[in-house]
Amino acid sequence: MQTFSFCDKNHLMRYSKSRKGAPGIVEVAARAGVSIATVSRTFSQPDMVRAPTRVRIERAADELGYIRNRAAGALHNRFSGTLGLVVPTIDNAIFAELIEAFSSRLRDFDRTMLIAAHGYDLDLEVAIVRSLLERRIDGIALVGFDHAPVSMNMLQQRDVPVISVWNFREVSNIPCVGADNVAAARTVVRHVLDLGHRDMALLFPDVASNDRARDRMNGVLEELHQEGIKVPPDRLISCPYDIGEAKRLVRDLVSGSGRPTAIVCGNDIIAHGAVYACYAEGVRIPDDISIVGIGDFRGSAHLEPGLTTIRMPARRIGNIAASTLVEMSDTGMPPDPFNRKVEIELKDRGSTIAVKV
């Protein structure tokens, strides 16, 4: 593949601010000898125009290098063909798959994605939502259920289709597609309990403004409570979403005496850190300690040993979210079902083993 010579370095060209040369629908119409209405229809509703006319127009458009201006169309019919996706962060593994799936599914519908990250800052989220609304997105997907009332107000007032992704709730005020994080946490802890572990450490990220983490933590605590297990404060560790930090905290945890027999991590990133910490301290997994995560990120399966975790179908969530949102935008109706749960699955790999008796 050859690179195209775009711009002559010697001749210091100026990007024309006017884009004067760009042909519009009028030029195409003139060249094809039809009215602009017909040209417009050729691109927006092709089967309304007779084949011979259409090919003539298409040829003219091709020759002129015409590219339709969707902004102009959006102005008239209120549909920009652009959907918004707001995530806490892009550059961590959790959401990357979701984003990619969302974006590529949108492409199937000839829509594009405006994306922004707020870094768990709800004020920034408000600014982002506003900015997206200024671009007249046709719909918006937000991660989870914790949002600033003012964001929701803006969206509600403009009647913009909204969907909550990633987390599932049986009943919610906005439609959602996601996994049951409570169940995910209970399932993985159940697994650990079934293996006979009773002394376990819990590493979870900050649960403020993060319903996913909160649900998981609650799930873990419920399951343990049901089993009659109380978690002492020093076994409930707050850990940021960061491999390095997790590793540091777990090294402290496992190097001292009175090490737990299992570590339950709020997500796979923390679990990765935990695994590395054990390598570093010479603690064998799973013989000396069992480790579980939640999420099943890319790479978790290939760790040595493979990480026991809960598969969260990020791609599936992204795909469904995209098509649901497009449908909402097209039909103007809330989706059916309103709340959509995607299946989770326990991935029982090598990082867990029955406690020795």
Place this chain on the structure above:
Amino acid sequence: MQTFSFCDKNHLMRYSKSRKGAPGIVEVAARAGVSIATVSRTFSQPDMVRAPTRVRIERAADELGYIRNRAAGALHNRFSGTLGLVVPTIDNAIFAELIEAFSSRLRDFDRTMLIAAHGYDLDLEVAIVRSLLERRIDGIALVGFDHAPVSMNMLQQRDVPVISVWNFREVSNIPCVGADNVAAARTVVRHVLDLGHRDMALLFPDVASNDRARDRMNGVLEELHQEGIKVPPDRLISCPYDIGEAKRLVRDLVSGSGRPTAIVCGNDIIAHGAVYACYAEGVRIPDDISIVGIGDFRGSAHLEPGLTTIRMPARRIGNIAASTLVEMSDTGMPPDPFNRKVEIELKDRGSTIAVKV
């Protein structure tokens, strides 16, 4: 943080397709008792309007919940306030940091990001570029230099500012900001050579349509050639960008007899796979084998042992790309410098050791 009750599930509301209620600049003008021109100026050039008038307008806008329509503005002055970023893939670690940085820097300029991934498919890239052009982006960042001529033609014809990101070239036909991948590869191989290794395996992704990988591979081969080392075919392994695949290939490599003393990986993902493979096979790093990567992804530092690799400043590239592109769009001039190189750095961590004599 409390979730806001956005939509009453019992009352199956309809998203009004018309968005009839949404107030425009006219309603704001009426309520504030000024002309629409003044309202427009209040938002686009605030200091052209007297303070008392401005606050009056702002209050009116607030009360009505006015959100300006940038599409309408774009129609008039040809600036959408939206920049495009086209990457091969979103959901792999390489580009996530870049994307996040690009996006958040754009936010500082009150711009938004339209992003799309083409999965190394140049035809899809063409479609994406077209789609972005239809949305009248103010500029576009493309990864690397391998692009379809037709994409570049479209961009050139519309005079859209373009920048190539990630890879650096001393001389290029479009402005670029990136790292010197040849140098990166040479540096890391030099390090391995300096440690006395002569028998090394090379794992690189497919270099077609991927100038970054190509540059790295060339860098490695040049450096080896200069040292008089010829790489036998079975030591030059093609490996996809995938931990699992890398792990599988490396297990084969190190389990048999005649294992190399070092593995040079085209990127850190492959290196991760290589490390896990060695764990799985009981091959000790670095004592039995040295492993190096290129990229220094999130997590590479925390592997056990820490991965020796080359730091590629993805955030920095993203930031610079965003501000450069905005500047190009604002001034209409090519950037100065035209080609921008960001520094790389050898991260000498625990995965390498001098070969035993």
Place this chain on the structure above:
DNA sequence: TCACAAAATGAAAACGTTTGCATTTTTGTT
């Protein structure tokens, strides 16, 4: 070939801003 229905096309009015130019108001100077 004609009449008529159906399909294709055209004319023109939106859509919600921005901006050049004209007009009004404010400010500063005497």
Place this chain on the structure above:
DNA sequence: AACAAAAATGCAAACGTTTTCATTTTGTGA
């Protein structure tokens, strides 16, 4: 207080489409 200059505001014409409604063309059956 009067005047000129400067600043603020208003008017109205774009911007490039889509769409409604009217008109023309095409197709069909007798």
